[in-house]
Amino acid sequence: MDEADVRAATTRLIEKAVEADDLQAAHDAVAELSVEQVVDVLERLGRTDRAVLYRLLPKDRAIDVFEQLDPSMQSELLRGLRDDQVAAIFADLEPDDRVELLDELPATVASTLMRGLPPADREVTATILGYPQRSIGRRMSPAFVSLRQDMTVEQAMDAVRRRLDDAETVYTLPVVDDGRVLVGVVGLRELMTAAPGTVLAEIMNEPYWARVTDDAEESARRCAELKLLALIVVDSETRLVGILTVDDALRILEAADSEDQARIGGTEPLRRPYLATPVGQLVRSRVVWLLFLALGATLTVQVLEVFESTLDQVVTLALFVPLIIGTGGNTGNQAATTVTRALALDDVTPRDIGGVIARELRVGLSLGVLLGSVAFVLTSLVYDSSVGAVIGLTLVSICTLAATVGGAMPLVAKSIRADPAVFSNPFITTFVDATGLVIYFLVAKAVLGI
Template sequence: MTDDQTRPPTAVIDTITESVNSRDLSGLAAAIGELTTRQLVAALERLNARQRAVVYRLLPKQQALEVFEAFPPTLQGELVAGLQDGEVAALFAELDPDDRVWLLDELPALVAQRLLRGLPEHERQLTAEVLGYPNGSIGRRMSPEVLTTHPERTVGETLARLRPRVHDAETVYTLPVLDHERRIVGVVSLRDLLGADDTAAVASVMRDAHTAGATEDAELAARRCADLGVLALPVVDSESRLVGILTIDDAVRILEHEESEDAARQGGVEPLRRPYLSTPVLSIVRSRVVWLLVLAIGATLTVQVLSVFEATLEQLTVLALFVPLLIGTGGNTGNQAATTVTRALALGDVRPPDVLKVLTREMRVGAMLGLLLGAIGFAITALVYAPQVGLVIGLTLLAVCTAAATIGGIMPLVARAIRVDPAVFSNPFITTFVDATGLIIYFLIARAVLGL
């Protein structure tokens, strides 16, 4: 789908904003009536909380539900605060249990409890089952509404049981096959059922099941679902009994959420968890200020190193000219290694026990990069200044790149081993390490080569 099909025209957004501000409800209804659901979502994400609530109340009931389900959980929670209790209760009851949990995680505890109490008994039980699993686990993101069948049941019987319940389940395209103790023995697809003879037993058309443990990390389970290319992944308890199902659309949603967090934290900010234009300025400030303070404190180590080697700088002031170059090159090298290994961790290409393999591999990569950059740095600096200064720069680039790539490569693995987000742990550490240690290496080499 193209951007033109998902983004509303700028003129329409301006009309919506003007109509809300002037309380021209007829003009507002006409403006939003021209938009598709996707365009409405994009338009509402650009409005503030008050404007969003006004526009939302004018939507037809079915379209309002579709728009609400398409919102990020943070915006859903904000919209709940702007609607009346009756409107909120109706919306909440229409959501699937796993979508309710996404929303409940964003709401104050008292509001969440009130919404849960307003649900019908059956829906409240389903939602409570999902809420019972740990934060970050796939059990908290699965749907407990699953259509199943048994291996001895015929294809015709399975299809007959499927038809009246087709609108109640999260998916009908993949059916777990269970024994009499609800242990999963296989899965069967709707395609296989439709293509088989009605008298055939389900056991003859089912295939082996890939499953996820209910307490397994949500990102890992979602990644496996995407890598396997399956439409749904059954979720089981410790005794292989079915407790829910993860659909591919929910898996993609989890991965998008996790990758947005990783991308933000690798850039030294906290994830906004909502569209940029609808995020209050103070929230953006809070997302950035903590990391700026952490990095500023780390930078004091650099100042300390410079003060220790102040006498060396006074003897040959040209050395100070290359400090930004060396720090920047080392930091970039380390961050490249950390980003590559963090991504490999997310994809399951490497694991914490592979730390020695990664260490030796990144050491070789860093040495080769340092050799190349060092040779170029030596040639240019030797021509402009002096061969001895060029040798200092060349050797420093070789040492700094090797050290930075090695540390950058193993930091994500160390972070995963101690159960810390690799994206949070790696880059600030690398920046501090390279700034301080890189300067120490630089001045030690300068003293050795130049005899200072």
């Protein structure tokens, strides 16, 4: 059996053991699994069975597993545990993970958990909670090692050793002055290779940093693009307040990419594994978009009704309606997806809308000429050249329009602080379906004289 089959078999074994109240068998089965495998099994179990299995994990392993779960699943799991277990898990989390979980919990539960924290942990958590939603301040870790620029390498190494157990990372070490203002950064490798008496000011490098109020996704993308092990986070006065490690940056980017892909496909993001998502939530994630698209489709019906007499005179035109609207929608979706991705990678900004429109207009025109030429030849062979001309000219016009609009809409969305993905495939498809048919019938009336 391959890995997927083994995983499925293990999950079924544990499910049967839990359903039969054979907790010893379930304990023995889960003891053989890695943390990642335990997470995978928990994601495939029902809510009650998940809580039962989680209680069978040793405390140290349980917190490792809990940290790997999505925040929404963490919130759901806590509801199935005893109050003392919940408090212990919550206290053991890193401050940034704790804040992410609090965002998923009801306000009353969140307040109770906060009150149960030791004063120092409560203060750190409250500070992070005070930063704006979706800012990097909500996702940074305050558990870092900072060094002063007047330290020697030997003193710096001693400071690092004292914080090995509680620091998020020691590979990237911010250097500050007496006022905690960031002045540089030094890597652990540089410390280990420098002479013990060397002052840090002599070996530190220019730091890369983000403001604590900067967008979390943009900061994470910067960390990934620069290939940093950690991105330093500072306040408005460039004082050191936290650090974003590369693993947290990748988690932010993964969540952002999942959200964009969901909205491009006309659904809301699930924010949890598919098999662990209730059917009701799956329905809610899709129904709003389907209603929107259904209402948009009424425009297509109205266009057909307006040009009903044209269809009556040349019935053949009706055969090509799916081709016309399908090609236009696909062309617009391609352009919108390409530009949305370019926005995410900072390849373009809303200020580039003129250049994007000009580029997509040329791309759409080129695609239209290519597809229209092929359609003209094939349609003329099967029907006649006049119908072929209608189809060919329509494809040229629709591809040009669809690519231009599809490329522009994500930039318009970004400029008004809306999600570019929302303006992508579903919106473009609805828009192009209606306008494409108008163009189609206008071209038919002009060419065929009807």
